Structures are given as structure tokens and as C-alpha cells.
Amino acid sequence: MEESHYLNCKSRAQNYNPPVDLRLLDYVSIYDNNLMCAICRCPFVDPVVLSECDHVFCRDCIRQSWNSNTSYTPLGPRGDCPTCRTPAKLGPRSATSKILVNLVDELVVHCPKRDDGCKAEVRRCEVQDHVNIYCGYTVIECTDDDCTLPVRRKDAAQGCLHFGVSCLSCHKELQKWKLEAHWRSECADRRVHCDMCKSSVFYRDLEAHRKEACPAMSVSCPGKALGCTSRSKRGHAELHAKSCTFAKLAPVLLKQQERLDEQEAAQKEMSRKLEVLEGGFQNMQGILYPPGVETSQRSADNSLTPSLQERLFGSGTAESTTPTGTAAGYDWTESAVDEDAVSPAETMHTAFSSATSPRQRAAPLPPGPRPADLPEPFSSDFDIASPTGFPPPATNGGPYASPLHHLLSMHESLRDEMTRVSSALSELDGRHSMQILNENLRTREEISYLAAQTAGLQRQVHWLTSSALQRQQGRSPTPGASSSGAGGAMMDAGAGAGVEAAVGAVSTAATALRGAARMVNVGGNGSGSGTGTGMRRGTSEEGRTKL
Amino acid sequence: MAGMSSKRLQKELSKIQGTLPPGITLVSAPDLREWTMDISIIDNPIYPPHETYRMRFSFSPSYPIEAPEVVFVACTSPERKIPLHPHIYSNGIICLDLLDSQGWSPVHNVESVCISIQSMLAGNSKAERPPGDAEFVRSNRQRPRDINFLYHDPKRAFAGGIVF
Ligand SMILES: [Zn+2]
Ligand SMILES: [Zn+2]
Ligand SMILES: [Zn+2]
Ligand SMILES: [Zn+2]
Ligand SMILES: [Zn+2]
Ligand SMILES: [Zn+2]
Ligand SMILES: [Zn+2]
Numbered sequence: 206m207e208e209s210h211y212l213n214c215k216s217r218a219q220n221y222n223p224p225v226d227l228r229l230l231d232y233v234s235i236y237d238n239n240l241m242c243a244i245c246r247c248p249f250v251d252p253v254v255l256s257e258c259d260h261v262f263c264r265d266c267i268r269q270s271w272n273s274n275t276s277y278t279p280l281g282p283r284g285d286c287p288t289c290r291t292p293a294k295l296g297p298r299s300a301t302s303k304i305l306v307n308l309v310d311e312l313v314v315h316c317p318k319r320d321d322g323c324k325a326e327v328r329r330c331e332v333q334d335h336v337n338i339y340c341g342y343t344v345i346e347c348t349d350d351d352c353t354l355p356v357r358r359k360d361a362a363q364g365c366l367h368f369g370v371s372c373l374s375c376h377k378e379l380q381k382w383k384l385e386a387h388w389r390s391e392c393a394d395r396r397v398h399c400d401m402c403k404s405s406v407f408y409r410d411l412e413a414h415r416k417e418a419c420p421a422m423s424v425s426c427p428g429k430a431l432g433c434t435s436r437s438k439r440g441h442a443e444l445h446a447k448s449c450t451f452a453k454l455a456p457v458l459l460k461q462q463e464r465l466d467e468q469e470a471a472q473k474e475m476s477r478k479l480e481v482l483e484g485g486f487q488n489m490q491g492i493l494y495p496p497g498v499e500t501s502q503r504s505a506d507n508s509l510t511p512s513l514q515e516r517l518f519g520s521g522t523a524e525s526t527t528p529t530g531t532a533a534g535y536d537w538t539e540s541a542v543d544e545d546a547v548s549p550a551e552t553m554h555t556a557f558s559s560a561t562s563p564r565q566r567a568a569p570l571p572p573g574p575r576p577a578d579l580p581e582p583f584s585s586d587f588d589i590a591s592p593t594g595f596p597p598p599a600t601n602g603g604p605y606a607s608p609l610h611h612l613l614s615m616h617e618s619l620r621d622e623m624t625r626v627s628s629a630l631s632e633l634d635g636r637h638s639m640q641i642l643n644e645n646l647r648t649r650e651e652i653s654y655l656a657a658q659t660a661g662l663q664r665q666v667h668w669l670t671s672s673a674l675q676r677q678q679g680r681s682p683t684p685g686a687s688s689s690g691a692g693g694a695m696m697d698a699g700a701g702a703g704v705e706a707a708v709g710a711v712s713t714a715a716t717a718l719r720g721a722a723r724m725v726n727v728g729g730n731g732s733g734s735g736t737g738t739g740m741r742r743g744t745s746e747e748g749r750t751k752l
Numbered sequence: 753m754a755g756m757s758s759k760r761l762q763k764e765l766s767k768i769q770g771t772l773p774p775g776i777t778l779v780s781a782p783d784l785r786e787w788t789m790d791i792s793i794i795d796n797p798i799y800p801p802h803e804t805y806r807m808r809f810s811f812s813p814s815y816p817i818e819a820p821e822v823v824f825v826a827c828t829s830p831e832r833k834i835p836l837h838p839h840i841y842s843n844g845i846i847c848l849d850l851l852d853s854q855g856w857s858p859v860h861n862v863e864s865v866c867i868s869i870q871s872m873l874a875g876n877s878k879a880e881r882p883p884g885d886a887e888f889v890r891s892n893r894q895r896p897r898d899i900n901f902l903y904h905d906p907k908r909a910f911a912g913g914i915v916f
Contacts, residue, residue: 229755243859244816245756246763269817270858287857430830 221344221355225317225333228263233313233326240309242266243288248309248329254300257293258286261305267295318342321357321386356382428452430459479609486616655718663712754813758784761811764861776866779806786810787862788825790832791870798879799835806832807869809862819856821896822846822865836879839872843889845896847882848872 227250228242240248244266251264262270271284283294310330316323317332321342327335336343341359348356349365356366366382374394379387388395393409402421406414415422420440426433428451437445446452761784768778779788787809793799810821824834824844834840839847849855850868882888 226755229759246760246861266858287859290857 221346222336225336227329227332228265230314230317230329230332231319233315236309236312240305240312244270248312249305250309252301252305252309253298254296255286255291255293256296258289258291260286260288260293261301262287264295316340316342320390322389354382357385360385426452428455431455475609479612482609482612482616486612489616489619652718659712659714659718757811757813757815760816764863768863772863773867773870775870776863784811789862789866791866791873793835793870793873796874796876798876799873804830804832805835805873807866809865816858816861819851819853819860820862820865822848822851822869823896835873836881837873837876838878838880838882840882841885841888841892842881843892845892851896 228245228247230247232248236248242249242252242261242263244262247263249261249263252261253264253267254261255267267287268282270287271282283292285291286293310328312329313326314329314332316325316327316335318336318340323340323342325335325340341357343358344355345358345361346356347354347365347367348361352365352367354367360366360382367380369378370381370384371378372384372387372392372394374388375392377387377392393407395408396405397408397411398405399411399414399419399421401415401419404414404419418439420438422439423436424439424442426435426437426442426449427446428449431451431454433449433451435445435449765781765784765787768781772778775792775794777790779790781787789807789809790804791807792801792804794801799805806825806827808821808823808825812818812820823846824840826832826834826844834842834844841847846869848869850860850865
């Protein structure tokens, strides 16, 4: 090689090849751990001794480590020793033992272009020269005079290789001088060796091979979740699985676990439902029996009873027509009892029977919003038996399959009770209005009887008046008239005036009676019977014709 | 720098794949940026011997000049919990001086960090989380590397000052 050409090459090579970082080299020689820098874990590169503790590091390593966490000081780089944390600064180059430098320089390393294909092994102190001058895989400028593109030194003799080709395997477009490197390290279709099993596979399949096929890859036993800690090469895994109890049990247990999870989910759902039901039930109970009811109700009970009695038995009739009123009262009570015989709840029965004899009532009344015209005692009083709890439904006495069933049946029976109470209430309402109507009817009859009697009296008075007049006329000088004399007429005139006054009084009494009858009638209409008016007319007509 | 980082990690990895102290295993090292390690603790009733804890190491290109980020991770298959320790938050962040930029030294490595954490757990006598754990876990959105500064903030004194 000519001297000028050599120098030319060297300068060009340095342009393309940055200085070799000796800490990145692969070593051929086996080196002593004492020659190793604690930071980069390589044999020292340009070793430096720390002034205080004599620990040795590569110059670049210790500089980097100190630069990262200490600010610049004018006294030169200083910091804590990474190994022993002694505050120190770099010693002078002369402090480093020549023997140490020689030892590390003599170590044999692979050429840094080894991955590209260079098989050279050189002493570490010569590696920069090898790359710069001799290595065939170092990039230099194209030898073609018109071309300044880079090319590997070993290919430079082939002339300019800067033309496009395409890879035969993967059809990637690239320049000819790069093709070898492409095959070596880029092409997806190149053959590579699996580093586990040493078999040759396509690069693109390497990942899948490692994951699924590589017989040297160690896999864990299928029963790992159950506690088998065995890991074996894929080739031997099947053998192990055959003998391993865990592996045999794994699928069964897995299925069981799945079912367990399912059941757990179902159970959760059920308990959620139960919670909702319980909440609803509690709400209902709260509506039916609000707290603090017992005492106030008990005191109210006594004051309530007389008015109740009056409402039931007095019935608003001024006369002593009580037999009819009580008869009506007993009438509906009996029918209510009959109804109870049909319905299984005996609580209703007690409620109704206690209603008929309010004085015997000892239990508090359940309060709640209730129309004022409804009689108080007609509500079920479950709380007689158990103030806090709920009596078990009377429909069947058998044990319940579950608390939920119990709750549901209680809920159901409660609903039944509610419907029974509401139907009883509506029936009672009907009965009550009927009763009022009857009372009205009787009152009206009385009134019309009175009216008829008054009318009779009126007629008698008329008759008396007219006979008196006749007698008077008979006495008058008119001939053909009655034989009554004028003197009698004179006398009778005074009597006639008295009778007229009596007639007037009777007719005003009759009007007053009619007015009373109308008022009663209005009351009867108010209690809700639509046919009241027609009936009143019919009866009053009847009463009139009777006389 | 990046070259030195990967060179050193490669060396560490080939050593770790060979031998490791008992109770420490390499789970995966798919690349030279993130590794997972499992550790188990012997001889401490707080940590049952069959329970294993998983740590995730994340390396920056400045490793080993810069400390790796080490956190405990929880997962379900296989089951891995965050160990109970007054210096380990329930989101896995470890308050350990060694992993702090001040406490870190480039002479440490993955193996030595594992051993340190293992011994920190083995010597623990309190089965509890750090004070203010819930609040910290809820509010923290930073990476552990960025929180390290806060550990030494006097305002957050409760978390600071852990030296081995
Ligand atoms: Zn070094
Ligand atoms: Zn030192
Ligand atoms: Zn070479
Ligand atoms: Zn060219
Ligand atoms: Zn190709
Ligand atoms: Zn393989
Ligand atoms: Zn097994």
C-alpha cells in the first residue's frame, strides 16, 4: 500500500468511523475481576485512582458519575467514591500504576465490527488502529473518483457499488454495497440460530419459535397454579405432566373454580335481591306501624270510644229509634264475621268483633291516614300479638325453605290482609250510607205522617169554617138559605175569625215540617245515594195519599 | 452512554441468567429497558414463605449512572401482592434511599438492589403501610423517579429519611 494512499484512507476512515469506545468491546482474554471497573463492569479504560480511598475507575466512568449529581467546582472534578462514599477527587495520571495500564492494554479483544463479520482479534491498545487502517468492515469513501458515498473497505476494490438492487428473499430495495450487511443482520428471511436449542430458524419465526416450539425453552408444569414448582424443557414437559398429580388435577380444578365463581356470582345476585325485598318490607312495616304509636293511641282510645259509640248507635236520630240502628249495626257485623270465616286470618275477626263492643277493646288502634267518615276500629291490628315482629302467615304452618321464602310468604299474606281490609272498608262505607239512608227514610215518613195529620186537621177546620159560614148565611135575611138567624150569624162571625187564625197556625206548622223534611232529604243525598230524591218523592206522595 | 448502558445490562443479564442468590429469580427481560424479578422472603412471619413478590426494573439510557426505577407490581396470574412494609406504598412505590438519586451509586446493580430490598423486607417487623398511604396512592401521578425529590422535601417529612 502506498504511503499517500494509506494516509488518504486513514483520514477518510476517521470521518466515517468515530473513535472506538473501549468500554463496549468484547474480550477474548479471560480477565481478572480486579481489573474490572465497578461502574461499567469492563476492564479499566484509562484507569484513574481516587485521591482518598485508592479505588480505581475508568476516567470516563467516574466523570460521568460525578457530573450527574455534583455541580462544577473550580478545584476540578470531585465527589464521593461510588464504592465507599468517601469524598475524593481524581488523582493525577501519574498516580496510576503503569502495571495496571499495561495489564488492561494487553487484553485481547474482538474487532468492534465483529457483528458485521470481522473475525480479527487484536490487543486492546491496537484496536483503534485496526479499525482505522486494517479492518475490512470499516466504512470508507468510495474509491470511484466521482463517488463520495461510503463503502466497506473490503468491497472498495470492486469499484463503485452504489446502485440499487433488491433482496432476493424479502424483495427490499437497497444499494448493492449494503446487501451483505442486510443479509447478515436485517433481512427478515435470513436464517438465524436459536440460542436456546441451536436449531436454525427464519428470523421472522424466531419469536414464535421461542414462545411455542423451542424444545429447549423451559416451561412450567400445567399444574403450576396448584403448587407444582417444576419447570422443565418443553421436550420433557409432557413426560412430567404424565407423572405429575397437579397437572392431572389442573383441568378438573379449573372447571370447579369456574363453577364456584358462577355460584358465587349467583349468590351475590340473590343476596342483592333479598336486600331489596327486605328494604321494601321494612318500608311497608314502617308505613303500617310508625314508631311512637302505642302510647298516644292508648290514651286516644278512651276519648275515641264514646264518639265512636255515638256514631255507631246514636245515628243522629233524635227519637228513640235505637232498635233499628243497633239492628243495622249487628247486621253488618255478622256479615263481616261471615266473611272472616272465609278468610283465614283470624286477626280480622278479632278486629271486627272488638269493633262491635268498643268498650272491651284493650289493644291500641293502628293509626294512619284514614278518611274521617270511616269508623276507626276497622283496621287489622296485627300488632296485638307481636308489636315488633310480624305474625307468621296463617296459610300454612310448615317450616319454610329459606328466610327468603318466609319473607316472601309474609309479604304475600300481608298483601292479602291489605286487600281484605280495603274490601271490608269499602263494604262498610256502603253499609254506612245505606244506614243513613234508612234513617232518612224513616224520618221522612214521620214527617209526611205529621204533614198528613196536619192536612187532615186543616180539612176539618175548613169543614168547620164552611159549616159555620153556611149557618151564618142561613141566618141571614136571604131567603132559601138555611134557617140560621142573623143573630147566630153575628155570633158566629167572631167564632169564624178564631177558626181562621187556627187554620193559619196549622198551615205554618205544616210548612215548617216540610222544610225539615227537605233538610233531611239534603242530608240523605249528601251521604251518596243517587236515587234518594226519587224515593223521597214517591214516599211523600204515598204518605199524602194514605190519608 | 447508551452503549455503555446496554453493554453493562447485557453483562448483568448473562450473569443473572446464570446464578442468583436464593429467593431471587428473573421472570423476564424482554429487552434492556424493563425487567421483572420475583423475590421471596424467608424467615419473616409477616411474609409467608410461599408468597412471592414481583418487582419491575425500568432502566434509563443513563443506567448505571442513573438509578433504575424499581416498583413492586401486583398481578393475578400468578398471584403477586404488594408486600406490607412501612416504606412500600400500596401502589408498589418503594421509598428506599438506595433507589434515590442521592443514595444511588453506579456500582450497584440489579442483583444488589434485589438483595437490598429482600433484606429490607426480611428485617421488617411492622406489617403496615407508610403513613398517608391512601392519600399518596390516590393523589400521586408521578413516576417514582420524579417523586424521589419529594421524599427529601421537609414538607413531606413522613416519607423521608430512610437510610440503610
Ligand atoms: Zn468503567
Ligand atoms: Zn473508595
Ligand atoms: Zn476488524
Ligand atoms: Zn461509489
Ligand atoms: Zn432481505
Ligand atoms: Zn430454539
Ligand atoms: Zn408438575
